[in-house]
Amino acid sequence: MAAPHTSYPLMVKAIALNCFLFPAGYYLGMCFAAPEKHLCFFYLASKEWKTFFFFAVLLPAVSSTLAYYWSRKGWNNHPLARTLAVYALPQSGWRAVASSINTEFRRIDKFATGAPGARVIVTDTWVIKVTTYCLHVAQQQDIHLTVTDSRQHELTPDSNMPVQFLTIRVASVNPYVKAFDIRLNSTEYGELREKLRAPISNAANVVIHQSLSDLFLETFTSLVEMNQTYSVPSTQELEPCIGCMQTIANIKLIKNCQEPNEGECQQCYCRPMWCLTCMGKWFASRQDQQHPETWLSSHVPCPTCRAKFCILDVCIIR
Ligand SMILES: [Zn+2]
Ligand SMILES: [Zn+2]
Numbered sequence: 001m002a003a004p005h006t007s008y009p010l011m012v013k014a015i016a017l018n019c020f021l022f023p024a025g026y027y028l029g030m031c032f033a034a035p036e037k038h039l040c041f042f043y044l045a046s047k048e049w050k051t052f053f054f055f056a057v058l059l060p061a062v063s064s065t066l067a068y069y070w071s072r073k074g075w076n077n078h079p080l081a082r083t084l085a086v087y088a089l090p091q092s093g094w095r096a097v098a099s100s101i102n103t104e105f106r107r108i109d110k111f112a113t114g115a116p117g118a119r120v121i122v123t124d125t126w127v128i129k130v131t132t133y134c135l136h137v138a139q140q141q142d143i144h145l146t147v148t149d150s151r152q153h154e155l156t157p158d159s160n161m162p163v164q165f166l167t168i169r170v171a172s173v174n175p176y177v178k179a180f181d182i183r184l185n186s187t188e189y190g191e192l193r194e195k196l197r198a199p200i201s202n203a204a205n206v207v208i209h210q211s212l213s214d215l216f217l218e219t220f221t222s223l224v225e226m227n228q229t230y231s232v233p234s235t236q237e238l239e240p241c242i243g244c245m246q247t248i249a250n251i252k253l254i255k256n257c258q259e260p261n262e263g264e265c266q267q268c269y270c271r272p273m274w275c276l277t278c279m280g281k282w283f284a285s286r287q288d289q290q291h292p293e294t295w296l297s298s299h300v301p302c303p304t305c306r307a308k309f310c311i312l313d314v315c316i317i318r
């Protein structure tokens with residue numbers, strides 16, 4: 001972040017140049033270049049040109065007035081300065097706050113995420129959100145964070161990664177600081193929590209999937225639930241899953257994909273020994289972490305007999 005007092009006058013000049021000189025110059029040029037449009041006599045010009053003239057004059061007028069207002073009293077009126085002034089101590093101004101943020105911003109141990117249009121930065125003292133038109137700053141010691149929403153994007157053959165996006169509301173006890181939302185990928189959640197001093201509460205009871213395998217497990221379960229089910233012979237008793245020893249085994253591998261003797265999968269003759277969650281974890285653990293796009297179509301050996309199976313072959317016991 002460049003120091004605001006050096007970059008803002010430059011930015012305002014750039015805006016003035018774009019908004020004023022170019023359109024106004026264009027209009028002036030067209031007066032001579034296209035006399036048939038009657039641009040020199042404003043009342044004769046077409047509606048489109050009148051609108052254009054309106055924007056060519058009004059916009060720069062507003063922007064230069066605004067720029068003038070902002071620049072008064074050493075840029076104290078600028079929205080950025082006002083945002084920062086909330087944190088200023090009585091003896092120092094917003095510039096001291098800006099330089100504190102600047103210093104922390106330069107450290108490599110800050111947490112940063114988000115696209116350039118909605119960047120979130122967490123430093124030792126500050127939580128900052130920078131959007132194209134807005135800057136939100138909150139001091140870590142004043143804030144409460146709450147997970148308010150989660151969106152999950154499923155693992156499909158055409159998207160590379162299953163992702164879960166979390167929306168976290170940052171509210172400050174300082175009445176001058178408006179609450180704002182930050183959005184991040186669930187895999188970054190652990191890193192964010194490390195950088196924060198305040199705990200994050202979970203209003204929406206969102207299950208946060210912090211790893212790719214966690215995310216995959218949900219997809220795996222929903223796909224397996226669509227497969228045909230298996231009913232055990234009445235003489236057979238089901239034992240606890242040998243993975244977790246908690247849930248009763250509820251999975252049987254039956255080759256459902258393609259023809260019985262075709263393809264990569266083989267029939268597994270093991271008795272049911274695993275629960276759905278453990279089987280999903282096993283399936284995920286055998287995958288190439290660098291290529292999640294291959295996960296759904298992959299073949300994995302049965303944990304006991306090594307016969308290969310795919311997701312279509314995992315049957316839930318009813
Ligand atoms: Zn289990
Ligand atoms: Zn087997």
Ligand SMILES: [Zn+2]
Pocket residue numbers: 255256257265308309310311312313
């Ligand atoms: Zn198969």
